[in-house]
Amino acid sequence: MIEEFRLPDLGEGLPEAELVQWLVEEGDTVALNQTIAEVETAKAVVELPSPHAGVVARLHAQAGDVVAVGSALISFDVPVGAGEAAQPGAERAGAASSSEEKSPPNLVGYGAAPRGAGRPQRRARASAPARDGRTDTAVLEAAPHDVVRRLDLADPPHERPRSTPPVRKLAKELGVELSLVEGTGASGLITRADVQAFAERLGAPARAVPAAPASPRVLEPRERTTRTPIRGVRNATAEAMVRSAFTAPHVSTFLTVDVTATTELIASLKADRALHGHRIGILAIAAKAACLALSRTPSLNAKWDAESAEIVEHHYVDLGIAAATPRGLVVPVIRDADALTLPGLADAIGALAETARSGRTPPADMMGGTFSITNVGVFGVDAGTPIINPGEAGILALGAVRRQPWEHKGEIALRDVLTLSLSFDHRLVDGEQGARFLTDVGGILAEPGRAMLLR
Known part of the structure; x- marks a missing residue:
């Protein structure tokens, strides 16, 4: 009995995905939930498990093809009577099926299978x-x-x-x-x-192959252009940024702060054996400061709901952290970041950055943020005007920490200085509110003890 598996909605509501590679071939025998392919969406590389146990009858697409959701992806020759046995796997993959109609499973959060399990x-x-x-x-x-x-x-x-x-x-x-x-x-x-x-x-070792006689080097003509298809993360980022830039009226404001006290705090935390293994840096402390400041400026932790004609203020902080990856810019989200301690926040930032760079962030982990931070300082940049993520009210950018002359206690001294950039949606946030948030964050970075005054 031939069973056709169609590309499911991978939990992002996107209409298509690119087939990265097949992990099976026609004629291969596959087990239920065995990983059969890798597909790349606009947000992540996702592994597809097989909803059937049987023999691969036909591959309907090739690596590099862009496949529409609902289109035939692979066909299986399944033994008669095995359909019911495959159902538990489909349920695990998020499938909703009935005796009259079957819909493809919602495959979200699948990582690499253990060695020997689900591999062709x-x-x-x-x-x-x-x-x-x-x-x-x-x-x-x-x-x-x-x-x-x-x-x-x-x-x-x-x-x-x-x-x-x-x-x-x-x-x-x-x-x-x-x-x-x-x-x-x-x-x-x-x-x-x-x-x-x-x-x-x-x-290291010498190869046991006779050296071929040297041949004249032939210089290939230099390509004058390179064309890359606009799809995947780059296309999704472009669409989101254009939608945000032409929907939300952006306002940007800046604040330069002496953060010497924070850099000294970071040094002391690194020397603390009790905190060994927690990589607490300027980004983690700024993230904690932002969570505290948002509690005093709730308009920056809100969204403009045009459909219901309402402003929705969030009483939690799902903090997006912009991450540059080989596939492009992604913004994975730390859920309930405001409830985390500083070491917990640092650990969460490190974990999501590592996962994002490998391209394995689940699509669900890159949606639903309430406020975002981007650390442009890691690229040696002092300031910028970041574009707000759609559905959020603001985004904070951290510039590079630079050692430079600065007024300190009535004298000129070498201090660690950083510039904060805040972009906010002027429909939701007034200039006074944006300035208050930025000075709250800057105040904590200038004097970390000020965090004790905020609630």
Whole structure:
């Protein structure tokens, strides 16, 4: 019995997704909930689990194709009577089905499966054959011994290496075959360090291949332009920023602050053994200051609901932290950030940044923020006019901390100075309210003890 699986709504309400790669081929036998493909939406790379157990009958799209939600993605040859057995997996994936109508599962939050679970069995590829047909000895010497033993067998099936898209890109650039690399990450995940270490070992010994005679270098004509399709994160970011810029009347205001007391506090916290493992930096302290200041300026923690003709003030802070990733700018959200301690806030910022850079932030974690912060100082920038995320009332930008002459206690001294930039929606926030918020944040960074005065 042929069962057709259509691309589901991945929880973002987006009309399409790009197929990054298939993890199965036509003719492969797959298990229920086995990961069959990776698709990239406007916000994240998502792994799709199989809703059926059976044989892959047909792949309806190729890697790189943009597939519309609801379009046929893959067909399975499922044994008769197995449909009911597949139902628990569909329910786990968020499917709503009945005897008359089936809708595709809502696949949100799926991460990499443990080693050996839900991965297709494939045959090992010849990883680095020499020109005379023999295996390159440098590759075999660089590979772990258990991998070499597998290659010595009669081409047995083995698991597809577990890795993230950035790691696979790095491996391709370095000419490293991932099937020879042993992962040291969680559940055998191959990391960037694993690939780099393998590449270094690969380059160390001399290759047992005669050197080819040098040939004249041929210079390729330089391309005058590069064309990149507008899709994925870049397209979603562009649409959101244009919608925000032409919907919310932006006002930006700036405040330059002596933050020497905060940098000294950070140094003392790093030396505190009780806080070992918590990376508390200027961003974490500014985030805590913003949460405190929002309690005194609720108009900056609100949204303009045009449909209901209401201003909605939030009594919690879901704090968005802008993160630059290889796929573009994303803004993952820390839920109830105002309820976290400073170490907890620092840990949350570190975790979401790492997840965002790997492209694995669940789409649901990048929606529903109430206020955002962007740290442009990490790029050496002093100030800017950030664009508000749609649905929010403001965004705070942190500039670079610079050591410079500054008036201090009636004298000129070298101090750590930072510029804060605040953009806010003038429909929701008056100039006085924006100024009060910014001076509250600046006051805490200038004198961290002032946080004790806010509630």
